[in-house]
Amino acid sequence: MKQTSDAPPSGEELLRILAALANPHRMRILATLWANGRNYISQLAREIGISRPLLHLHLNKLEEAGLVRSEMELSEDGKALNYFEVTPFEVLLHPHVIEQAAQSLPPENRKEDV
Template sequence: MNMEQLSATLAAIASPQRMLILAELQGGRVHVSELARRVGMSRALLYMHLAKLEASGFITTSLELSPEGTALKHVALAPFSLNVTIDTIAEAVAHATVANQQGETP
């Protein structure tokens, strides 16, 4: 994992609201409106947080049709494990340093 990926991953879960969302999803897949109610935030704000979590691979979303024919967006946890050690950080920094020395984007 390079430094930018590590930073984005850590930023995605650094928010108390996003940690609350992840904890709520531990119980299983849920519809966006229900999740917004459970975590006490507007759907617009929830969608902003969900976008960050999905981009970092912590959740998945899917659209399904209700019996009435309306599209419903569901959210579920993606399998993940995050173990950050000093070695993880040092490796990411080393990758960035080598890329900078070679004139590449890290």
């Protein structure tokens, strides 16, 4: 995600970001990665206190939103470790930004939800 305050997100991008942040586990994951730096799944799962499969699902959602990125590396003993880190981002939530994002949504996404 290459979001800055100079380039407001599209409607689809803003929806992905907000959906990714709308979960307390994902907020804790981001906070932990931001505070402690990049980490691999097993260690991060221990730090946060959730299972590796659940953590992986949440990390996938964060990665799809562009809030984290992953990189596979080999440890000294030859094990493949998938490291995750926060992607630098800034999202300004302001009525004008939301208005612009909403205007970029396809017509089918502008209909009232039932």
